[in-house]
Amino acid sequence: RRTCRLPPGPTGLPLLGNLLQLPAQFLHFKLHTWSKQYGPFYTFWVGSQPYAVISSVEVGADVLDRMSAVTSHRPKMIKPREFFFRGTITFWIDRGLLLRGHRRSMHASLNVQSTARFNHMQTDDAAVLTLGLLQHPEKKFHEHIHRFAGSVVLRSIYGGEAIPIVGPDSSKRIEQLTDEAMHATMPQHSVVDTFPVLKPLIERVKWLRKEADDWFEAMKGEAEQLYNAALPVDAWDAPTIVHDVNTNMEKYGVSKREAVFMAVSLFMAGQETSHTSLRVFALAMLHHPDVVRAAQAQLDTVCGERAPTFRDRDRLPYVEALVKETLRWRPAVPLSLPHTASEDFEYRGRVVRKGTVLLDNLWSQTRDPSVYSDPESFDPTRFLDESGRLRPVTPGSHLDQLGFGHGRRICPGKDFAINSLFIACAHMLWAFDFQWPVDEHGKTLMCGVDDMMDNALVITPKPFEVVLKPRFEGLEERLRESMKR
Numbered sequence: 001r002r003t004c005r006l007p008p009g010p011t012g013l014p015l016l017g018n019l020l021q022l023p024a025q026f027l028h029f030k031l032h033t034w035s036k037q038y039g040p041f042y043t044f045w046v047g048s049q050p051y052a053v054i055s056s057v058e059v060g061a062d063v064l065d066r067m068s069a070v071t072s073h074r075p076k077m078i079k080p081r082e083f084f085f086r087g088t089i090t091f092w093i094d095r096g097l098l099l100r101g102h103r104r105s106m107h108a109s110l111n112v113q114s115t116a117r118f119n120h121m122q123t124d125d126a127a128v129l130t131l132g133l134l135q136h137p138e139k140k141f142h143e144h145i146h147r148f149a150g151s152v153v154l155r156s157i158y159g160g161e162a163i164p165i166v167g168p169d170s171s172k173r174i175e176q177l178t179d180e181a182m183h184a185t186m187p188q189h190s191v192v193d194t195f196p197v198l199k200p201l202i203e204r205v206k207w208l209r210k211e212a213d214d215w216f217e218a219m220k221g222e223a224e225q226l227y228n229a230a231l232p233v234d235a236w237d238a239p240t241i242v243h244d245v246n247t248n249m250e251k252y253g254v255s256k257r258e259a260v261f262m263a264v265s266l267f268m269a270g271q272e273t274s275h276t277s278l279r280v281f282a283l284a285m286l287h288h289p290d291v292v293r294a295a296q297a298q299l300d301t302v303c304g305e306r307a308p309t310f311r312d313r314d315r316l317p318y319v320e321a322l323v324k325e326t327l328r329w330r331p332a333v334p335l336s337l338p339h340t341a342s343e344d345f346e347y348r349g350r351v352v353r354k355g356t357v358l359l360d361n362l363w364s365q366t367r368d369p370s371v372y373s374d375p376e377s378f379d380p381t382r383f384l385d386e387s388g389r390l391r392p393v394t395p396g397s398h399l400d401q402l403g404f405g406h407g408r409r410i411c412p413g414k415d416f417a418i419n420s421l422f423i424a425c426a427h428m429l430w431a432f433d434f435q436w437p438v439d440e441h442g443k444t445l446m447c448g449v450d451d452m453m454d455n456a457l458v459i460t461p462k463p464f465e466v467v468l469k470p471r472f473e474g475l476e477e478r479l480r481e482s483m484k485r
């Protein structure tokens with residue numbers, strides 16, 4: 001009776017459910033294939049745990065936006081929740097007072113108006129990125145964009161100078177720890193979530209908890225160190241996120257300890273996602289020279305031989321649309337982060353039980369044919385009208401930002417991330433022509449549009465090289481000039 005009221009889905013085995021049908025990697029592809037058979041809202045089971053998969057824009061908006069009061073918890077998984085994150089890291093906290101405190105502090109600094117205070121810093125870092133690409137060809141392309149992605153997020157939270165492309169990187173340790181936690185807490189690496197009866201034993205035996213205990217202590221130490229060394233403002237007098245939360249703790253309802261973890265959560269969530277989106281951008285540019293030419297034509301008209309700035313943004317709708325298309329074409333987190341129903345709810349005549357994991361399949365939604373025509377093609381003009389202006393987005397919908405999830409858990413860093421991508425992409429397109437490298441036998445070394453790596457939640461194009469040809473004489477001087485503004 002319980003199962004028949006859930007939306008129908010693939011048949012599984014007794015006890016195991018659909019476990020053996022699930023691939024260890026690229027789960028979003030399998031779920032996308034099932035959605036073609038079972039529709040935009042279906043259920044599968046892993047043991048006794050139901051998962052409801054949301055595969056169309058309409059169901060996403062209905063279930064995760066409109067019903068977000070009951071669809072915004074995170075899964076009850078034991079290993080991440082109780083052994084690793086322990087109620088500290090934003091993305092694994094259930095909806096409630098603590099999450100409200102985290103999200104209030106984040107929203108205050110990162111809402112669309114407030115995040116504009118970081119535009120100078122982001123422009124400066126985009127110039128550092130472009131200079132680095134010019135001066136350090138010995139470094140791989142992905143090292144440059146990875147540096148940029150971490151540097152802007154780190155500077156907005158804690159202040160300080162741009163992370164150098166050669167030299168010490170104060171974010172390295174926290175990045176390693178994020179990577180470790182993401183891999184260790186995936187369901188396939190969690191024995192305790194497969195056999196929950198083991199939990200009391202793990203709690204009692206220290207060496208069984210060692211990996212998680214060591215991780216937590218290291219992460220706490222790093223987070224505190226970064227927080228305590230944070231500067232009040234950046235080089236353009238914009239208050240850092242830590243400064244803002246320090247001065248408004250009471251208003252946001254967070255303690256110092258919570259603020260320390262809130263701040264580090266931003267870095268953990270913001271770096272790899274932004275880096276991946278920049279990789280997707282470069283991959284798309286290498287496969288679509290026509291798009292590069294259209295963007296450069298607009299940049300040349302608006303900026304000429306000086307580097308782009310945020311003041312040019314209104315006159316660069318094609319570049320803006322190109323960023324939106326990058327986020328749609330290959331969403332960095334194609335299954336988003338899992339939501340969970342905190343109460344039973346009814347939808348389209350079906351009952352979804354409290355505790356059901358809700359998988360927000362952004363991969364399927366960003367190729368929903370009722371919204372995006374010819375979804376596999378990379379086409380920035382889908383976001384533009386006939387006169388080349390950005391199409392207005394229906395209020396309340398976020399069809400141009402689907403890659404950032406839904407409802408009360410929607411990515412709090414989305415406007416900051418879009419700004420970072422806009423200024424970095426505008427700089428690279430303005431400064432360089434993009435080409436594939438050629439090996440000593442004259443063979444072009446390409447990366448296919450589907451050559452991806454599964455990095456736990458984030459799906460990234462495999463590393464590839466790019467040959468960047470400067471488009472102007474004296475590019476270096478022009479960039480240095482732009483950094484003085």
Ligand code: HEM
Binds near residue numbers: 153337407413
């Ligand atoms: C292109 C870059 C980015 C993408 C594609 C992205 C995507 C996402 C997605 C899909 C989620 C899950 C939303 C949900 O559960 O419905 C999320 C959550 C989150 N993101 Fe982002 N993000 C990006 C950049 C950033 C940046 C730069 C920051 C910080 C400055 C950030 C901070 C967060 C945080 C803290 C959460 C957890 C929110 C919560 O659990 O309530 N993200 N992001």
